[in-house]
Amino acid sequence: MPRPNRQPVPRLSATNVPWPMDWDGLFPNQAPDSPRILEIGFGYGQFLRWLSQSQPASRILGIEIDSTSLQKAEGACDRGELPNVRVMFARAETALWHVLAPGMLDEVHVNFPDPWFKSSHAPRRLIQRSALDLITSRLKPGGLFTLATDIREYADMSAEHLAQTPGLTNTHAPEPWAWERTVGVMTKYESKGYKEGRPGHYFVYRRNDLPAPDLPVIRDQPMPHIKLNHLPAPADLVARFQPFKAHAEGDIYASYMAAYSRPDALLVETYIVEPSIQQQVALLATHNRETGQWVVSLGAVGTPRPTDGVHYAVRKLAEWLMTQAPGVEVVGDYTRTYFRDADAPGDGG
Ligand SMILES: C[S@@+](CC[C@H](N)C(=O)[O-])C[C@H]1O[C@@H](n2cnc3c(N)ncnc32)[C@H](O)[C@@H]1O
Incomplete structure (x- = not known):
């Protein structure tokens, strides 16, 4: 008897179970x-x-x-x-x-x-x-x-x-x-x-019965995205792309490693390190034909989780995109904004 085609069962991983797990x-x-x-x-x-x-x-x-x-x-x-x-x-x-x-x-x-x-x-x-x-x-x-x-x-x-x-x-x-x-x-x-x-x-x-440190489960954040106007063509962005890093307070690092293009999309392979998790993700800038806007967001390759670090990485990628041509502007920001760059000057207080 031929063996039925079995779908491979994905390996159980910290990123493909609910937080906290069931x-x-x-x-x-x-x-x-x-x-x-x-x-x-x-x-x-x-x-x-x-x-x-x-x-x-x-x-x-x-x-x-x-x-x-x-x-x-x-x-x-x-x-x-x-x-x-x-x-x-x-x-x-x-x-x-x-x-x-x-x-x-x-x-x-x-x-x-x-x-x-x-x-x-x-x-x-x-x-x-x-x-x-x-x-x-x-x-x-x-x-x-x-x-x-x-x-x-x-x-x-x-x-x-x-x-x-x-x-x-x-x-x-x-x-x-x-x-x-x-x-x-x-x-x-x-x-x-x-x-x-x-x-x-x-x-x-x-x-024992003494109180434990108060360390609640870190759950998913909402999906981050930023809408931009007037982005140069993805192929031009790839031509200008050089790997770069960003570092936020709280030991969050984003390394933008490589960029790829299609006419309507830019994909940036990004490695994000946070104290609780390390993720290699695809960040995307995709063109919305109806609005003419570009949306910078987390791609669905693998099982990426929208953490604080991913919010920071989306924001820093949008900031880089804004430096690539005059007139690129943010028309909607759905990222958490409380991160300060680690090397940013203090408040002066
Ligand atoms: C020295 S081996 C000991 C393996 C086994 N417990 C034994 O006694 O034979 C350490 C194991 O811990 C795993 N390991 C190291 N760092 C880890 C981490 N941060 N989380 C989960 N496993 C880890 C390694 O892959 C390795 O299998």
Whole structure:
């Protein structure tokens, strides 16, 4: 029998789920009140599998940025080996800010997050003040947080941050960590560390009743767009285009990388970095024949999300377009206007 043509199922990702995500929709076979567990950076998935088997009535979300790890876990899910697990392409910070709501999680697990400890990696480390605040906010009272690392400096740094996290209580106190695992199974990375003489440092914390930092879910903004009059022809704009960057306060960056044209449209490939999310998007300037106006907006390539950074990027692209010919003017602005360029002069006050 010929196999029916199956549509490929798109990979679950932080940008193709509602913000915050719908647990009941994602786990239709699990009870709506069943526990919710998050594993960040599951790698080859030994811990994920253990979670699935040891808590069959729970809903387990594994997030990863590595495609091979995701493929392996997706294969196991497709074969029915992990019936209560969903895996998602998501950076931890994006999942914690956008996908997961306050007080939603029963457990958060992080095993061997960053394999190196270099000062140049500090801004990209998973365990930082902001991540611990978010984890505290997303856990329920009584919820469990575990962290393992084989790097002594990473353990010291984590212990310091955790000691300054009043919403989490150390179950190994007065020791900062345990030298043996008390939760879960040995992971691939962990067993390699042991063979190479790097034992694990195991943190186990519980969410207590102290208030969590107030960090609501960052939801979508309305779709941004700006209407312009009198734009030069897109092919002329492409000829003049040089890659450029814009930087707003609040660590928002837009890099305009390449431009392409059709007679009625300009497309600018743009990479937008915000503290909570990084997106490669297509920004468009499209001609509306009826009004004669051009509309600068977010293109629908992939699953771009209209964030603050996208609003800023649309605005800065419109500003660039206005410098390309005399007489280009804004006839409608539907972007949020509260961003200040990072290098803009202060108010003078
Ligand atoms: C050293 S490996 C450990 C993998 C696994 N937990 C283990 O113990 O075998 C770190 C994992 O975290 C993932 N990772 C790194 N940064 C991440 C982030 N910001 N969000 C989600 N996953 C991340 C990497 O892709 C990698 O699979």
